[in-house]
Amino acid sequence: MKHQMANRNLCFFLILLLGLNQSSVFCWKKDEFRNCNQTPFCKRARALKPGSCSLVADNVAISDGELTAKLISKKQDNQEDESQIKPLILTLSVYQDGIMRLKIDEDPSLDPPKKRFEVADVIVSEFPSKKLWLQRLSTETLGGDASPSSIAYLSEGYEAIIRHEPFEVYVRDRAGNRVVSFNSHGLFDFEQLRQKKEGDDWEERFRGHTDTRPYGPQSISFDVTFYEADFVYGIPEHATNLALKPSRGPGVEESEPYRLFNLDVFEYIHDSPFGIYGSVPFMISHGKSRGTSGFFWLNAAEMQIDVLGSGWDAESGISLPSSQSRIDTFWMSEAGIVDAFFFVGPGPKDAIRQYTSVTGTQAMPQLFSIAYHQCRWNYRDEEDVVNVDSKFDEHDIPYDVLWLDIEHTDGKRYFTWDRVLFPHPEEMQNKLAAKGRHMVTIVDPHIKRDESFQLHKEATQKGYYVKDAGGNDYDGWCWPGSSSYPDTLNPEIRSWWAEKFSFQNYVGSTPSLYIWNDMNEPSVFNGPELTMPRDALHYGGVEHRELHNAYGYYFHMATSDGLVKRGNGKDRPFVLSRALFSGTQRHGAVWTGDNTADWDHLRVSVPMILTLGLTGMSFSGADVGGFFGNPEPELLVRWYQVGAYYPFFRGHAHHDTKRREPWLFGERNTELIRDAIHVRYALLPYFYTLFREANTSGVPVMRPLWMEFPFEEATFGNDEAFMVGNSLLVQGIYTERAKHASVYLPGKQSWYDLITGTAYKGGMSHKIEVSEESIPAFQRAGTIVPRKDRFRRSSTQMANDPYVLVIALNSSQAAEGELYIDDGKSFEFQQGAYIHRPFCVLGRETCIVKPSIISSSR
Template sequence: FALKPTRGPGVEESEPFRLFNLDVFEYLHDSPFGIYGSIPFMVSHGKSGQSSGFFWLNAAEMQIDVLAKGWDAEGGILMPTEQSRIDTFWMSEAGIVDTFFFVGPGPKDVVKQYVSVTGLPAMPQLFSTGYHQCRWNYRDEEDVENVDSKFDEHDIPYDVLWLDIEHTDGKRYFTWDKMLFPHPEEMQRKLAAKGRHMVTIVDPHIKRDESFHLHKDASQRGYYVKDATGKDYDGWCWPGSSSYPDMLNPEIRSWWAEKFSYDNYVGSTPSLYIWNDMNEPSVFNGPEVTMPRDALHLGGVEHRELHNAYGYYFHMATAEGLLKREDGKDRPFVLSRAFFAGSQRYGAVWTGDNSADWDQLRVSVPMVLTLGLTGMTFSGADVGGFFGNPEPELLVRWYQLGAYYPFFRGHAHHDTKRREPWLFGERNTALMRDAIRIRYTLLPYFYTLFREANVSGVPVVRPLWMEFPSDEAAFSNDEAFMVGNSLLVQGIYTARAKHASVYLPGKESWYDLRTGTAYKGGKVHKLEVSEESIPAFQRAGTIVPRKDRFRRSSTQMVHDPYTLVIALNSSQAAEGELYVDDGKSYDFKHGAYIHRRFVFSNGHLTSSPVGNSRFLSDCIIERVILLGFTPGAKTALVEPGNQKAEIELGPLRFGGQHAAVAVTIRKPGVRVAEDWKIKIL
């Protein structure tokens, strides 16, 4: 997870780390070269448990050398060697540089300080935190309807179906191929009837076709990036000859945003959202497959000075378009491939065009963790790998891991075999169904974490050392990660694995999510693993909210009851939170939310409000599961009302396995939005 030294004694010198946004074909999993996004932010963390941060605000190409202890500078100065230290050397090609130092002292403090400069992550709509099904490309409306119905046939929940570039009329964005997608609004309404949504792709390259209204308008207004001679820059991308809007110009961003109105984007509906790809920008015949550095933007600014921010501005303009489309009422959803510092304000990102191999599965974890540390809390990797055909075992393991990514999407290249979850035999279908259902079971917890990220910048998924900053054994662990402060997940990164070594940090116990078995913290456990799951644990002292009824989509789960899973620590205590709002609008900014704090102590479970909320919900707590609680008590007293609830050994019910049992308070009859207390008698 830590940056490897690039120069110094005993170090085989390599290229410096390069920050330069590029469209990279099948990027290498262990390379210092630039790929799709760049965030010039560095975090330092040491044995003291303290952290600091450094932000180099510059959007030109930059290179960073990581200098090992004792590095001999070109000037002949030997760096101090009396203490262990790492020095870094930052270089930018052009432009203005602002630098920021963040003093922590903890890792979460550093992230909070960083987002106070670059902006807080956007609060996503609830549907976007579920599972997304994508492919380049679903052929036509019949294909879309068939894929949608197959999810129902196989009892697999999902929320979003995506259309890649082939859905357009000749790669003209904001259009539909009338032969393949003659009734786009009806297609979207059929999905919406099941609580589902659609995402279409909109890239920055505009086809240079005088009959295309978007090109004609942009050309007449002078809205394109210019070449070094002052003419409209003409590059080659999916449509062929293309030009690119100058997103540095606020006027042009406003013009772009208007294109997402229902009048301009004919065939779009309120359930349609957007995917920004190729926005590095990608130019097939350009230097390094991007725009020339001497291309000109607003005010004669050369492209070299702001290259890494082009995708950021494009993401911004698209998000603004969806916001305007709904008169500012509903939250946008926009996925972007390119990003820069501050992109977290506008939506999600992903790790780009990965490959179907075990190394890429493994590297997805440090990639997503790194993005989280830089404010990009809504990120993920293409499940299964974009390029290539994953063997069934790899695909299953990727679903099992991807269910814990903040952004959970399956995606594939058009040259690959179809890989929807039901195409690999009944057993593998069951395993992938189980993995996706785990995500839906945990949606209340994930949504609560997204709200935490929205107000603080603290990431949804975290390196172990963020939660255990003084535990040196956690510093180098980039195979396991925390989901919030409560769950620890360990991926399986090799074929036919029978065992996994899992380090569980801290001094308290950890409970297996499926079996409820307790494991001691502060040590490595060698565990048997099966094809059915990857190791995942709940931290003692935490309370995790769940929803255990399976529906077609997250939208259809809104009124379902909750389960609280209480993992008791050595003091027989635990605490946790739940955040609920309408899952769609900005009303939460005006108090329309539920935020509850749950505390279990001395045999009492209490629910109390956090903040002044004004959101109504009839949802109840259906079950309270107690891990680490000694069976014996038969009854609990619920207040107010002085009602009694039964205590029994009930099923743990996590994923597809129901064999494990745990102490359970059944049907306490309390509402999630109200104050109450449950006392075990």
């Protein structure tokens, strides 16, 4: 959610009222944000030519089970030339399941001005134990090189190669074919920290803001090549196609690179490489001939990434294996170190499993949280809450969660209630809980600077706020006015923040209350690009530029931990976050932010959610109906029909929009929306089973078609249809008054229409007649889908209802599926308190495969 004012006159009035000397923070304009040419590190990196890297690998050896080397410049014959790069330290390590890790940093023995930031708390604690200890290196001269290459075992069928001169790192398979490579085009550049000398001007200025940059330029850039790839995907968060389009190269209209920089972007536009609320520097490639591979750069500074069109390097003189097709990419970051992971796949699910073995799998949600949520900025008061809740019952529309936005607080002071509008918060929550329903309230990171506000007073006294470049508590402007921001990089401060969610500290909260973290990019209305200055200071002297993209991640982590502590570690938390980073999936759900009520935003919601799923974040969705604007009834109905299949299903709207609860658009539209929500409730057992799969393997709930059909080229660029698990295919309707839809149904088996049961042949496109009643959705032949078909007012009321198995036989009269059940809320499933039952039908016989673990309590 981004609460923005659409009326320009109102914006102007607020600026005068608040005394701000900037252009409006409420009315977004493109020039509020920097492009590559206005971002010095990006402009410098893009000017590099192939082959400009002069580094060679020296002193290659095995140390502590890892390959180590020094990267030195061939041009270092003039030792007095300070422009020459000082030796860098390279470490290459290998891990189980075909994962290679490459680290490059400054040599600490050369006494750099400070230690460069390494992102902590993202790699899961068990990952280091999967390290394979290298015992020896083999060395050989490859491809006519004058110098040798060192070769290390990676996994069965794969080897890690470090080429000494010119410096290059890559993975190859048993046949000698490359999979992923680093610095094949010689674009690696590493700007080292320096002591400032008289006359050095390192400051950067943008729209009246000055970045002091006390350590000077410190950016890193390099090229990464994916071999036998037809497309690349990933690197959310952008409102664009699933398959990433080239940003420069011959025949390509040059565009901005894909930007990864968490920003509070008002009413973002679709089909744009512009970065919005989240940043996950993980890219995955896929091709018909080889399969899938991946690359992840653990770096939380601003990042820009080019996808390079074929032939971009035609005049470089660099020779790569001509027998292999490839996609080249170029990665640029303002700060940090190289801490990169290479994943060999070869299947789509293999690559995602490998990535989530590093950053973690999706947290197992509570059952209620995957049902329908109703939200608005803002439900006015307790009477409004009661009326909305009762109307859902009156119209026989189930829902599980009612949300309250910032207006429920006392003057935007989080953990408080407006006691005029919400005088009895516990009673209000308990009435919802009596129906099996829950409430979510918002808690943002900006803390009102008010000496009478105990939270601010305590944070100030303890020194818990982020500091400005001068060492004082950073003071920015957000919803409460003058605000400061807790430094959640510090584990001590995260623990302090977590304690604020206890029932004693959060007065008026109950066990059925859960949390929404918004504006945690962080959003700063009067800051550069509406965020925190890059030279602000965090725990350990870390500059904000170094960790910016992970600030919201640490805040989300602390909030999630707080809900676990609140319940004495018994119940799973539910926390929705707008900002996201690698590893966010371990702490809760995310959504795609401030979308708009138009058909283009409905369409782009699908590739945005699919991309998040490819990077491990299964629990994601988009605001149904669009946050901004007033959807026409047809658009709203179509959005509910698609949204019913989102992993996170929430209707939400800006306070300047007309009320849009499901019963406000006439009896027929109410019926259509009710039917869409009923589809979700019927499929809750299937969704919950898929969330368990995501929790154990990382494989997303909502999937691109090519994940299930990796050899069908017709699926590679299709992002208007999607799979829910391996059994259901859904085709959205993204145009008004549509009468037909073209639907490609992959595979050799048939597909059955979910409504009519009509069978359609696989491996071809079908022209499907479309009615207002539903969107095209199909069950794959050979699958079994568990459902619950008794409709209740909430998911908790369905707990003891019978299950229905929908069996779609294939041409061999066979089918298989599974059902996962636990108590829906606690962590006891981690100790084996669950049932995971596979089902199958073989010919005319039904086979029930006994699960490996069954709870003794069931």
